[in-house]
Amino acid sequence: MRRKLAAGNWKMNGTTTALSELDALQDAARGAAEVLICPPATLVAAASAQSGKVAIGGQDCHSAASGAHTGDVSAQMLKDAGATYVILGHSERRADHSESDALVAYKTQAAWAVGLTAIVCVGETLDEREGGKTLDVVGRQLAASLPDDVTGANTVIAYEPVWAIGTGKVPTTDQIAEVHSFMRSTLIQRFGNDTAQAIRLLYGGSVKASNATEIFAVADVDGALVGGASITASDFAPIVAALNG
Numbered sequence: 001m002r003r004k005l006a007a008g009n010w011k012m013n014g015t016t017t018a019l020s021e022l023d024a025l026q027d028a029a030r031g032a033a034e035v036l037i038c039p040p041a042t043l044v045a046a047a048s049a050q051s052g053k054v055a056i057g058g059q060d061c062h063s064a065a066s067g068a069h070t071g072d073v074s075a076q077m078l079k080d081a082g083a084t085y086v087i088l089g090h091s092e093r094r095a096d097h098s099e100s101d102a103l104v105a106y107k108t109q110a111a112w113a114v115g116l117t118a119i120v121c122v123g124e125t126l127d128e129r130e131g132g133k134t135l136d137v138v139g140r141q142l143a144a145s146l147p148d149d150v151t152g153a154n155t156v157i158a159y160e161p162v163w164a165i166g167t168g169k170v171p172t173t174d175q176i177a178e179v180h181s182f183m184r185s186t187l188i189q190r191f192g193n194d195t196a197q198a199i200r201l202l203y204g205g206s207v208k209a210s211n212a213t214e215i216f217a218v219a220d221v222d223g224a225l226v227g228g229a230s231i232t233a234s235d236f237a238p239i240v241a242a243l244n245g
C-alpha cells in the first residue's frame with residue numbers, strides 16, 4: 001500500500017520568518033498522508049530543527065559527492081542538514097540550468113548514495129502536448145532520468161506538465177489519468193510489478209484546495225507536488241486534508 005504524500009516546494013521563496021508555517025502544519029501532518037516541505041537550501045537545517053511531524057527536503061543537489069562546485073549543494077549536505085527527500089529534475093531546473101535527463105539520473109544516484117528519497121520530476125511543455133507528444137516525452141524522461149535501482153522507498157515520481165506550473169491551468173482529470181496510468185505501466189515494464197506498484201506518483205501544477213479532491217480521486221495519483229499553495233499553512237493544510245479524504 002502506497003502512503004500518500006503531500007509535498008510542498010517553496011522554490012526560491014522564504015526566509016527564517018517563513019518557518020512558522022511548519023508549526024501551523026503540525027495538525028495537518030497528523031493524518032495518514034505524509035507531509036513534506038522542501039524549503040530553499042538556506043532553510044533546510046533550521047526547518048529540520050523544528051519540523052515536528054513534517055518531513056523536510058531539498059530542491060536540488062549536485063551529482064558529485066563533494067568538490068569544486070561553487071554555489072552547489074551536495075546530497076550529503078542536505079542529509080546532514082536534516083533532509084530526507086530531494087526534488088530532482090524539476091522543469092525549472094531543466095529550463096534554467098539546462099539539466100538533462102542523464103544529469104538527473106546522476107543526481108538521483110547521488111541522492112540514493114546518502115539515503116535521500118529522490119522526487120524525480122517529468123512533464124511536457126505546452127508545445128509538446130499540443131503536438132500530441134506528451135506520452136513520448138514522459139516516457140523518454142522516465143527512461144533516461146531513472147537509474148536501474150529504483151525502489152518504492154528511494155524514489156517518488158512527480159508528473160508536472162510545464163504549462164500547468166504556476167499558471168492556474170490544470171489538465172483535465174482524464175489527461176492526468178492517462179499520464180499516470182502510462183507512467184505506472186512504463187514502470188511495470190521496466191522494474192516489474194512489485195517495484196512499480198510501490199512507487200508513489202505525484203501530480204504537480206496549480207494544485208490548490210479547490211481542485212485537490214478531484215485530482216486526488218484520479219487513479220494512480222498518490223499525492224501532489226505543490227508550489228505556490230504550499231508556502232502558507234493556510235493554503236497547504238486543506239490540500240493535505242483533501243489527500244487524507
Ligand SMILES: O=C[C@H](O)COP(=O)(O)O
Pocket residue numbers: 009090160164165166167204205206207225226227228229
Ligand atoms: O514543484 C511544484 C510545481 O512546480 C507546481 O507549482 P505550482 O503549484 O505553483 O503550480
